Amino acid sequence: MSFDLKNIEQKKTTVKSDKSEWSAILQKEIVLFGNGFSIKLKEDFYTELSVLLSAGVSLKEGLELLSNSQKKKNAKEILDVIVTDLVEGKSMSNAIKTHKAFSEYEYYSIKIGEETGTLSAVVKQLGAFFARKNQQRRDVISALTYPIIVFTTAFLVVLFMLQFVVPMFQDIFRQNKVELPWITKFIVSVSEFVKSYGLLVIGAIILLFASRFLFNEKEWYRRFKDQFILKIPFFGNFIKTVYLSQFTQAIALLSASKVPVVNSIQLVKKMIKFYPLQDALHTVEASILRGATLSESLASHAIFSDKMIALVKVSEQTNQTEFIFDRLNTQYHEQVQRQSKMMSTIMEPLIIVFVGIMVGVILIAMYLPMFKLGTVLGG
Structure with missing residues (x-):
C-alpha cells in the first residue's frame, strides 16, 4: 500500500x-x-x-x-x-x-491510521515511540546532570581561589620582594586576568547558553550546533546514537503501517531535528527516487554504520524491514543506555582529577615562594 x-x-x-x-x-x-x-x-x-x-x-x-x-x-x-x-x-x-x-510526524502517522483503519495500532505505536524517546531523554539528562554540577562547583572554587586567595599571597610576595618561579608568575597572571575580565568571561558564558534561546530558530545556528556536537569526542557519538535510535524506531513503526520507504524517509526527516541526519536523509530520499536501494543510499553517508547498512540490505532481500529496524532500534537503545552509564561513570572521576590538579597547581605555585620567603625572614 x-x-x-x-x-x-x-x-x-x-x-x-x-x-x-x-x-x-x-x-x-x-x-x-x-x-x-x-x-x-x-x-x-x-x-x-x-x-x-x-x-x-x-x-x-x-x-x-x-x-x-x-x-x-x-x-x-x-x-x-x-x-x-x-x-x-x-x-x-x-x-x-x-x-x-x-509534530508533522504525528499528523501523518494518525492520518495513515485513519485511512487504513488501524488508528488504535498507530496510536499505540506512537505511545511506544514517545516512551522510548522519553527514556532516552532521561538517559541523557542522568548522564550529564551530575558531571555538570561537579564541574560548575569546581569552576566556582577555582574562580574563588584566583579572585581572592592568590591576591593575598601576591601581596605578601610583593612586600617581601620575593623572586617568583615561572609557575607562580603564570598563576598570578591568570589571577590578574580573572580580576580584570572575570565578569566579562562569566557574562560571555551566560550569553553562550542564552544564545540557544535567542538563535535556536535560525537554521545556521542549529546546523553549527549539531555539527559541533557531533565532533565532540565520545559525547558526539553518544548523541548520534540517540538520534539513530529514534530514526530506526520511526522507520520500524512506519513499516508496520505499510508506509513505503520513500514516504517513511520523508516523515522521519521532518520529525528528527538533527541536521547531520536530516541532510543525510535528504540525499537518501533523492537517491531512492533515482532507483537506488535503501542500503545503497545509506552506504554513502558516514553517519550510518556498516552494521546498519548490512542489516538493511538483508531486510530488502527478505522483505523483513519492520523486524530488522525493530532489532536495530533495540540495539541502539541498549547502546544509548550503556553509553549514558559509562559517560557518568567516566566523567565523574575525570572531573575530580581535573579539579584536584587545578587546585594542586595553584597551591604549589603559591607555596613554592614561601620557602624562599622563609629563608629571607630566617636570615
Missing part, C-alpha cells in the same frame, strides 16, 4: 504568527507543559488512547475521558478543541494539525 503525502497535505486553517524567540520554542516537538504536550504527556496520551480504542470506546468518547482526567490546563484546552473539531466533522489528524504542540 502506498500513500502520497502531497495528497494528505491540506492547507492549515490557522494563521502563522510572526517569528520570534517564543514561537520557535512553541514549534519545537518538545514543548513546555504550559504551552502544550511534553514528551511524557504524549507518551501517556497515546498509550491511554490506544487502550480505550482497543476496548471499543469511540474516538470522541476516548478523547473526552482523557480531557476530563487531564490536570494540565493548556493540555486540557487542546484536547477540548480537538473534541469540538471531531464533533464538527473533522478527522483527528486534521484536528491535531492546527496545534503546534503536535
